[in-house]
Amino acid sequence: MTSQPIRTAVAGFGLSGSVFHAPFIASNPAYALAVIATSDESRQAKARERYPRAQVVDTPEDILALAGQLDLIVLGTPPATHFPLAKAALEAGLDVVVDKPFTVHSAQGEELIQLAANLGRVLTVYQNRRWDGDALTVQKLLDAGTLGTVTRFEVGMERWAPEIAKAWKASAAAEDGGGVLFDLGTHVLDLALRFFGPATVTYSEIAARRPQENADDDVFMVLQHDSGVLTHVTLNLTSHLHGPRFRILGTEGAFAKFGTDPQEPFVLGGGLPTDPEYGVEPPENAGTLEVDGQRTTFPTERGAYPEFYRLLAEKLDDGGTASQRPAPVDPAGPVEVLKLIEQARALASKEISAKA
Numbered sequence: 001m002t003s004q005p006i007r008t009a010v011a012g013f014g015l016s017g018s019v020f021h022a023p024f025i026a027s028n029p030a031y032a033l034a035v036i037a038t039s040d041e042s043r044q045a046k047a048r049e050r051y052p053r054a055q056v057v058d059t060p061e062d063i064l065a066l067a068g069q070l071d072l073i074v075l076g077t078p079p080a081t082h083f084p085l086a087k088a089a090l091e092a093g094l095d096v097v098v099d100k101p102f103t104v105h106s107a108q109g110e111e112l113i114q115l116a117a118n119l120g121r122v123l124t125v126y127q128n129r130r131w132d133g134d135a136l137t138v139q140k141l142l143d144a145g146t147l148g149t150v151t152r153f154e155v156g157m158e159r160w161a162p163e164i165a166k167a168w169k170a171s172a173a174a175e176d177g178g179g180v181l182f183d184l185g186t187h188v189l190d191l192a193l194r195f196f197g198p199a200t201v202t203y204s205e206i207a208a209r210r211p212q213e214n215a216d217d218d219v220f221m222v223l224q225h226d227s228g229v230l231t232h233v234t235l236n237l238t239s240h241l242h243g244p245r246f247r248i249l250g251t252e253g254a255f256a257k258f259g260t261d262p263q264e265p266f267v268l269g270g271g272l273p274t275d276p277e278y279g280v281e282p283p284e285n286a287g288t289l290e291v292d293g294q295r296t297t298f299p300t301e302r303g304a305y306p307e308f309y310r311l312l313a314e315k316l317d318d319g320g321t322a323s324q325r326p327a328p329v330d331p332a333g334p335v336e337v338l339k340l341i342e343q344a345r346a347l348a349s350k351e352i353s354a355k356a
Contacts, residue, residue: 007072011076024273074096078176096122097125127190134246138195141248145252196227279302286298
């Protein structure tokens with residue numbers, strides 16, 4: 001490990017920058033949160049109050065102008081900006097973290113991966129839901145073989161959000177990275193591929209239920225994995241009654257889990273990643289495991305979003321792209337997620353055309 005902290009800039013200080021990135025960077029001594037970019041005056045004030053040592057600037061371009069004083073940039077900006085900003089940051093000599101969705105088109109993601117390799121820079125994608133407590137619990141069950149051979153995987157993220165709170169989300173069409181498929185969908189598709197390997201979309205329904213929605217807010221997809229597993233994906237922002245987060249059927253047992261990971265609301269409520277209770281789910285929210293006709297509760301693993309930045313620090317301090325350590329998220333995985341989204345949109349469009 002080097003003695004010098006990783007000089008880091010966070011572009012965007014909405015939910016992404018203020019909740020999912022800055023607190024974890026600031027609480028990890030391997031990093032120095034040096035610059036925060038936001039043009040919103042109230043967010044600028046909040047950034048200065050929380051991180052008085054950080055320089056606050058207006059735009060991501062202002063960060064790029066300071067590239068010689070930085071090592072790493074984290075892009076928590078709207079999806080349509082990810083490709084041009086990541087490309088400019090890599091060319092400016094910075095390592096880059098891109099929040100999901102990686103890019104709007106899979107070809108853009110592939111171009112960035114090649115560019116990072118050519119320039120010898122580290123490029124990774126913030127697929128933080130890999131470190132949700134319930135996702136870690138599912139991985140534990142799969143690694144142990146508790147469920148036998150998995151035949152069906154059901155994964156969902158549903159919310160009741162009748163109004164669109166963010167201005168960019170209200171105006172963004174699907175081609176701009178708007179909609180639930182690019183938002184929550186990138187999380188659940190990433191987990192499906194991580195758990196069960198490569199897949200193809202065999203069926204998709206994509207709809208917009210909210211009058212102000214320009215992209216999509218109600219999605220159902222079926223994936224056929226090369227491993228034989230069938231995945232059902234449910235995404236919905238107009239759901240009063242939420243389905244399970246995970247439901248897994250196997251030859252030896254089954255597991256179901258409801259509820260939402262506690263890490264985001266904990267930080268939103270003012271908690272810190274270093275607090276002892278961070279990431280700990282109440283026992284009453286545990287999932288249900290059934291094996292051999294015996295039904296029991298199965299405790300949820302502690303959520304671990306800080307793990308992303310711990311792994312990234314090890315990668316950067318150990319020589320970056322020259323090291324054998326993997327990045328916390330290989331960007332090739334998120335590219336495969338984008339390809340699934342493109343398949344789903346093509347299938348849905350074909351279905352609509354057939355009915356017309």
